[in-house]
Amino acid sequence: MADPMTPEPFRIERVSRELADTFTLDLVPVGDKRDFDFQPGQFNMLYHFGVGEVPISISGDAGTKGRVTHTVRAVGTVTESMADLKKGDMVGVRGPFGSTWPMELAEGHDVVIVTGGIGLAPLRPAIYHVLANRGKYGRVAILYGARTPSDILYREELEAWSARLDVSVEATVDTAGTDWTGNVGVVTKLLPRGNFDGRDAVALVCGPEVMMRFTVHALNDQGVTNDCIFVSMERNMKCAVGFCGHCQFGSRFVCKDGPVFRFDQIEDIFRVKGI
Amino acid sequence: MAKCGSAKDAVVIGTDGLDALIKLLAKDGYDVIGPRVESGAVVLEPVDGVDDLPAGWADEQDGGHYRLTKIDSPAIFEHVVGPHTWKRYLSPPAQTILRARKRGKGFSVEEVVDAPKYALLGVRACDLKAISLQDRVFDNGDFVDKGYFARRNKAFVIAVNCTRAAGTCFCVSMNSGPEASCGFDLGLTEILTKTKHVFLLAAGSERGRKAIAELKKKKQVKAAAAADRAAAAKAVDAAAKSMKRKMRKDAARLLAANREHPRWEEVATRCLSCANCTMVCPTCFCSTVEDVTDLKGKTAERVRRWDSCFTHDFSYIHGGTVRRLRSSRYRHWITHKLSTWHDQFQTQGCVGCGRCITWCPVGIDITEEVRELGKRRT
Ligand SMILES: Cc1cc2nc3c(=O)[nH]c(=O)nc-3n(C[C@H](O)[C@H](O)[C@H](O)COP(=O)(O)OP(=O)(O)OC[C@H]3O[C@@H](n4cnc5c(N)ncnc54)[C@H](O)[C@@H]3O)c2cc1C
Ligand code: SF4
Ligand code: SF4
Ligand code: FES
Numbered sequence: 001m002a003d004p005m006t007p008e009p010f011r012i013e014r015v016s017r018e019l020a021d022t023f024t025l026d027l028v029p030v031g032d033k034r035d036f037d038f039q040p041g042q043f044n045m046l047y048h049f050g051v052g053e054v055p056i057s058i059s060g061d062a063g064t065k066g067r068v069t070h071t072v073r074a075v076g077t078v079t080e081s082m083a084d085l086k087k088g089d090m091v092g093v094r095g096p097f098g099s100t101w102p103m104e105l106a107e108g109h110d111v112v113i114v115t116g117g118i119g120l121a122p123l124r125p126a127i128y129h130v131l132a133n134r135g136k137y138g139r140v141a142i143l144y145g146a147r148t149p150s151d152i153l154y155r156e157e158l159e160a161w162s163a164r165l166d167v168s169v170e171a172t173v174d175t176a177g178t179d180w181t182g183n184v185g186v187v188t189k190l191l192p193r194g195n196f197d198g199r200d201a202v203a204l205v206c207g208p209e210v211m212m213r214f215t216v217h218a219l220n221d222q223g224v225t226n227d228c229i230f231v232s233m234e235r236n237m238k239c240a241v242g243f244c245g246h247c248q249f250g251s252r253f254v255c256k257d258g259p260v261f262r263f264d265q266i267e268d269i270f271r272v273k274g275i
Numbered sequence: 276m277a278k279c280g281s282a283k284d285a286v287v288i289g290t291d292g293l294d295a296l297i298k299l300l301a302k303d304g305y306d307v308i309g310p311r312v313e314s315g316a317v318v319l320e321p322v323d324g325v326d327d328l329p330a331g332w333a334d335e336q337d338g339g340h341y342r343l344t345k346i347d348s349p350a351i352f353e354h355v356v357g358p359h360t361w362k363r364y365l366s367p368p369a370q371t372i373l374r375a376r377k378r379g380k381g382f383s384v385e386e387v388v389d390a391p392k393y394a395l396l397g398v399r400a401c402d403l404k405a406i407s408l409q410d411r412v413f414d415n416g417d418f419v420d421k422g423y424f425a426r427r428n429k430a431f432v433i434a435v436n437c438t439r440a441a442g443t444c445f446c447v448s449m450n451s452g453p454e455a456s457c458g459f460d461l462g463l464t465e466i467l468t469k470t471k472h473v474f475l476l477a478a479g480s481e482r483g484r485k486a487i488a489e490l491k492k493k494k495q496v497k498a499a500a501a502a503d504r505a506a507a508a509k510a511v512d513a514a515a516k517s518m519k520r521k522m523r524k525d526a527a528r529l530l531a532a533n534r535e536h537p538r539w540e541e542v543a544t545r546c547l548s549c550a551n552c553t554m555v556c557p558t559c560f561c562s563t564v565e566d567v568t569d570l571k572g573k574t575a576e577r578v579r580r581w582d583s584c585f586t587h588d589f590s591y592i593h594g595g596t597v598r599r600l601r602s603s604r605y606r607h608w609i610t611h612k613l614s615t616w617h618d619q620f621q622t623q624g625c626v627g628c629g630r631c632i633t634w635c636p637v638g639i640d641i642t643e644e645v646r647e648l649g650k651r652r653t
Contacts, residue, residue: 004418006373006386030381049375049382050568050575075593090381208594236592238563241418244582245561246589248611251618256417272534274603 004241007047007092012085018153023083024071036068039100040125041260045240046070047092052078055237057122058096063132071121097240099260101126102230106202110138112194114215116145116187116207120153122232123206134166141194142169145187149173149180168195188218198223206232216263226264233258250275285477285499286487292495293474294325299489300394305431308364309396315343317357329354336441338638349472352465355441356628360557361402364393365426373577390425396433400452401628403434405557407458411620412560431482434459438510440518443629445642448521451626453514461486464507475499475507522627526645530614538647543602545637550583552631558624584608609644
């Protein structure tokens with residue numbers, strides 16, 4: 001990492017519209033910083049000139065050097081202004097920050113990925129890693145939930161993964177019209193049908209906190225213990241380096257100690273409201 | 276606690292000597308910051324000489340109560356701690372940390388470090404400890420706050436041992452006062468008897484020893500007599516003994532064990548969520564940033580400002596504020612100070628300065644809240 005406090009200018013190489021409110025930016029460093037190394041699960045602070053800075057997970061392939069990819073949902077001041085960015089524009093990048101998905105620890109085990117909405121973005125690097133090292137893992141199940149069929153992120157990729165014989169992909173939506181022939185209902189409902197052995201699986205979970213709460217219970221029902229469940233937490237962040245205090249979650253700084261936590265290590269505070 | 280400034284080598288100076296010290300530091304390029312009376316309170320602002328210091332003023336402090344009274348005494352350090360803390364200078368309330376300039380379609384960013392050379396005069400033991408706690412926060416093992424340490428490393432620290440405790444002090448129970456035993460360049464103890472008014476002056480660093488040598492050249496220094504040392508020790512001891520408030524020793528464990536407790540609802544009915552406690556606390560470190568541009572949009576700046584966990588915005592994430600309830604915000608604050616801080620920094624987060632008690636408009640008392648939490652539930 002160059003200077004953790006100072007954004008480095010990166011040029012936007014490509015903007016892809018994913019959904020009505022979601023877009024993906026492919027960024028390349030300008031200046032002397034040619035490579036950008038990160039691990040699945042980490043995030044960057046993205047700076048839009050004069051507007052502000054926000055934490056955004058890295059959603060690209062850690063194997064692709066010299067480029068960093070982010071998928072952003074426009075929800076407020078900074079993310080909405082970023083939606084106007086075009087190829088050739090620049091954004092500032094600080095990072096990468098934070099803990100990582102347990103890619104090594106999961107080797108030799110089944111991998112079950114449970115995610116909802118934009119939560120698929122921080123998990124995509126983990127999926128790329130598993131697929132690139134497919135032989136090192138047991139069965140692989142990706143369970144994804146979206147609000148409606150038109151909110152399904154990376155739909156083409158999900159379909160491509162689904163077509164593979166060595167990965168099982170299940171998607172579900174909360175509500176759908178008659179043209180949707182897939183699952184309807186919450187993502188936890190997919191778990192009992194998931195192709196994995198709960199006693200020998202590592203689970204990677206990312207989504208809204210309520211969704212993660214239910215998912216942990218449903219995973220427990222399948223025999224996955226809390227020390228094999230990893231969740232990615234979200235908190236307000238201003239600095240990403242442990243100085244601003246905003247991201248505190250009990251005694252943890254989500255920016256430094258997280259965002260990925262082994263569930264048994266945060267279990268006690270996770271169930272307390274407003275912590 | 277290890278003794279760094281040895282009273283054994285201490286010397287004695289008078290008020291003239293203190294004045295000479297301030298002027299000496301100013302001549303050396305320091306901005307000397309010290310206590311002075313402004314708008315009815317002792318604040319920490321630039322001082323030019325001993326005449327600026329609050330001679331003959333004492334503070335009356337209690338929960339939600341602060342009043343300066345004129346006393347019939349030339350004592351300069353009879354007051355204790357006021358609403359200001361030294362973080363005002365080491366980690367200022369608003370600081371520009373980045374400057375960015377538009378260049379074609381892109382921009383360049385440069386870091387801004389503003390580090391004046393401060394001499395901090397009148398740092399009490401609790402505040403000295405608080406500075407050492409902030410040192411830990413801003414060098415957390417993974418990242419270092421360069422701006423903070425640029426100011427911190429330059430700062431010349433003149434500690435003052437407390438010879439009087441305010442009504443809200445509880446530093447004894449936090450092991451952080453009233454005697455400053457480490458981490459200063461010079462340490463002062465005021466000695467006031469019927470016949471004399473002097474200061475026992477001890478060096479705690481090489482810089483401090485040099486300053487004493489300079490004062491010697493100016494003939495401002497006398498050898499300390501055994502009686503002077505005894506008088507100083509007695510005055511500090513009396514301050515310790517007079518302290519009425521104290522913190523329970525098991526506060527960290529109590530708070531960790533009681534995240535759910537009826538007391539949180541109760542305190543929320545009194546707490547105004549005004550953030551005063553966090554602003555006056557010498558260890559609270561939280562900040563936010565504001566990114567702003569000039570009118571033409573050519574240059575942008577990032578300003579880092581003190582923030583407080585008592586605001587709604589502090590924990591806002593898309594969809595709602597995490598600590599929406601006042602009870603959860605108070606719980607977070609006190610739990611951070613007394614419990615989770617230990618997990619984060621392997622040290623205490625409260626130094627017992629009592630400011631949060633004095634400056635709370637409704638007089639919520641951190642020591643009392645912990646005591647109540649520890650009572651058996653009925
Ligand atoms: C570790 C981490 C990874 C993230 N990864 C992604 C990602 O890959 N894609 C994506 O679209 N979003 C991601 N988010 C959420 C994203 O940071 C917020 O949507 C964004 O900060 C909103 O800022 P805004 O100015 O557009 O919204 P506003 O509502 O105007 O923001 C107001 C304030 O709240 C903060 N805030 C609002 N929502 C969130 C939130 N959900 N999380 C944290 N802070 C928030 C903002 O930073 C700002 O301080 C991530 C958040 C975290 C903590
Ligand atoms: S919590 Fe209160 S008593 Fe403790 S250091 Fe902060 S202001 Fe002082
Ligand atoms: S008590 Fe609140 S404002 Fe103070 S350091 Fe802790 S989180 Fe920050
Ligand atoms: S984001 Fe500032 S402390 Fe974690």
